[in-house]
Structure formats: C-alpha cells, structure tokens
Amino acid sequence: MSFLSSYIYYIGAFGLIIIGLLVILLKRNLIKVIIGINLLDTGVNLFLISTGYLKGGTAPIFSPGYGAVPSAMVDPVPQGLVLTAIVIGASVLALALSLGIKVYDHYGTLDLDKVRGQRW
Amino acid sequence: MKELLSLRGLIALFLLVVIGVGIFSAVGKIPFGQPDSEVGSAYLEDGRQETGAANTVTSVVVGYRALDTLGEVAVLFIAATGLSTILATSKKRIDRKLEDASLVLKTGCRVFFPMILLFGAYLFIHGHLTPGGGFQGGAVIGSAFLLTYLGCSGRRVSRTASRSLESLSGFGFVFLGLIGLMVGESYFLSNFLPKGELYSLLSAGIFPLIYILIGLKVGAEFAGVIDSMIEESR
Numbered sequence: 001m002s003f004l005s006s007y008i009y010y011i012g013a014f015g016l017i018i019i020g021l022l023v024i025l026l027k028r029n030l031i032k033v034i035i036g037i038n039l040l041d042t043g044v045n046l047f048l049i050s051t052g053y054l055k056g057g058t059a060p061i062f063s064p065g066y067g068a069v070p071s072a073m074v075d076p077v078p079q080g081l082v083l084t085a086i087v088i089g090a091s092v093l094a095l096a097l098s099l100g101i102k103v104y105d106h107y108g109t110l111d112l113d114k115v116r117g118q119r120w
Numbered sequence: 121m122k123e124l125l126s127l128r129g130l131i132a133l134f135l136l137v138v139i140g141v142g143i144f145s146a147v148g149k150i151p152f153g154q155p156d157s158e159v160g161s162a163y164l165e166d167g168r169q170e171t172g173a174a175n176t177v178t179s180v181v182v183g184y185r186a187l188d189t190l191g192e193v194a195v196l197f198i199a200a201t202g203l204s205t206i207l208a209t210s211k212k213r214i215d216r217k218l219e220d221a222s223l224v225l226k227t228g229c230r231v232f233f234p235m236i237l238l239f240g241a242y243l244f245i246h247g248h249l250t251p252g253g254g255f256q257g258g259a260v261i262g263s264a265f266l267l268t269y270l271g272c273s274g275r276r277v278s279r280t281a282s283r284s285l286e287s288l289s290g291f292g293f294v295f296l297g298l299i300g301l302m303v304g305e306s307y308f309l310s311n312f313l314p315k316g317e318l319y320s321l322l323s324a325g326i327f328p329l330i331y332i333l334i335g336l337k338v339g340a341e342f343a344g345v346i347d348s349m350i351e352e353s354r
Contacts, residue, residue, distance in 0.1 A: 014143055054153060061177070062318075063319070075155040076160055076180050077159055077163065083256075087196060087255045088195055088199070094345050095199045097349070102207075102209075
C-alpha cells in the first residue's frame, strides 16, 4: 500500500508512456499511431508535473489575504515547462494529422503496411 | 491484442520491458512528494520581490526562463507554418456536400463566441496574478474560432489578418527583449519596466505585455491551423 501511495503518479505516467510506445510500435493505422504519440506526450507531461509535487502543497501563486508560505508550495519549474509543452504537443499533433491527410490523399489508405517503405 | 502475438509484437514487448525496468531503476530512487530542487525553492522565495509577479509559474515562464519560452514560441510557429505548407499543396478538390449546423450550434456560436474571446483575453491579461497565461489564453481563443467554423460555417478568418497578427506579436516579443538588452540590466528580455505594486494589474513590468503578445500569437496560430484543416476538408 505504501508502495502504491508513494509511486502512484509515476506508475500512471510511465503506464501512459509505455502504452503510447506500444501503440506506436504495434498499430498499423496511422491515426492510431498519432493517438499513441499523443498518449506518450501526455505521459511525459504527467511525469514532469509529478516530479515537482509536494504532499499537501498548494499552487505556486501568491494571493493577498491568503497566508501561503513558499515552503508549502509545489515546485513551479516543471509546471512552467509543461505549460508550454502542452501547446507544443497540440501543434505537433495538428502537424502529424496534416501529414496523415496527405498520406491518405497520396496512397488512398491509412494502413502503414500498404504505404510503400513503411513496413518493419 | 492479436498484434501482440506476432514476431513484431514480441520484439516490441521485449523492448518495452527493458525500457520499463531501466526507467524504474532510475526513477524509483527519486522520492515522490518531496521535491528537493534548489532552483524551485529559490524562485518561490525570491520570485515575488525580484519580478513583482504573484504567479510564480509566470515569473519562471516569462521571467527567469523567457529565452526558453521564445524558443517554444518558435517551435509553435514552425509547426503552424509546416502545417499550412503541407496542406497548401493539395491539388484535387473533392466536392463534399456540407450539412448546415443545427439551430443550437448556430445560436450557441453567435452567443458564446465573444464570451470565449473575452475569457481568453482575461486569461492572458491576468496571467501574472491568477492561474492562466498566454499559452492557455491563446488556446481558449483558438477554441472560439473552432466553434465559429463548426457553427457559423459561412464565416472565415482572414488569412492575411491572422498571419500579420501572428508575425507582429512574435516580432513584438523579440523587440521587447531587444529593448531590455539596451536599457536596464542589459541582458536579453530583462525586465526594464517598473515592477509596480504586488497583486495589482499593472505590476511585474513587461510580463503582462509579453503574455498579451504570446496570447495573441498562439490564438492567431491556432485560428490559422483550424482554418487550414477546415479548408482541407471542404
């Protein structure tokens, strides 16, 4: 139980990363591969956030009349990283989807086995 | 599940087990729930006095690590440009029959579009005081344009307007950084404006300006991306 409560975020984050990698490696449909990339991205973001987590900590934002001390706040650096990484992830997803549209236009299929040069 | 039993699946599973064991042996040593980063606690202790921003995440994103944010904005720009370049090369046009949106979506798009824009603007203008910031506000503004494209299918974002807004705000970001190089503490993106009173809207020097520029840029980029993708599906 203590193992679960002390590692639950890491287990969730790396579970997402491994599921994402599995989807990227195994699925043959391009849309599913893109979903796998997005899962991987989400897992990495969750892991970064959880490294800065403080048990019982508050958001790193000061407010007037609310006496939060800096030592009771979560680490702001991973939050700043993830803040931008989410938007980057969304735009990379859009770029990948546009490449998927082009692949479908050119080959008439999204199956990676039927797309020439994409078999492994 | 049938993919797992092929040779490919077994190789992939083996690789993932190796990766998982490797990751766990490294990450398992980091204690969870007790961050021990000196950088983070230094930002929390001194961030308010040094930058004047109540939101420490904002002071990290556009203050201490502003150069990284400029890099991320550049990545976003390249992704949006790449997307419109890839989609602009299509030659054949497939004529699809479009159905009109339902009455609920049409009315909702008219009613909610200005409100969503206002909320996005609130998010990036108050980014140094409350949870929020340029990236989130920009994404909210992009979602407002997505609603317009779904509901009011006749309306379009002018390509020139979104491009010029995006370029001007990106240029403004770099320009603010260059002014900081000339006056004040003489480093790129230094906070040369007065810090103001803590917790008031006009505080934290150039942070609100940078977040407004980032918000406009991200919003214009997302609107352009949505425009390109909807245009492709027509």
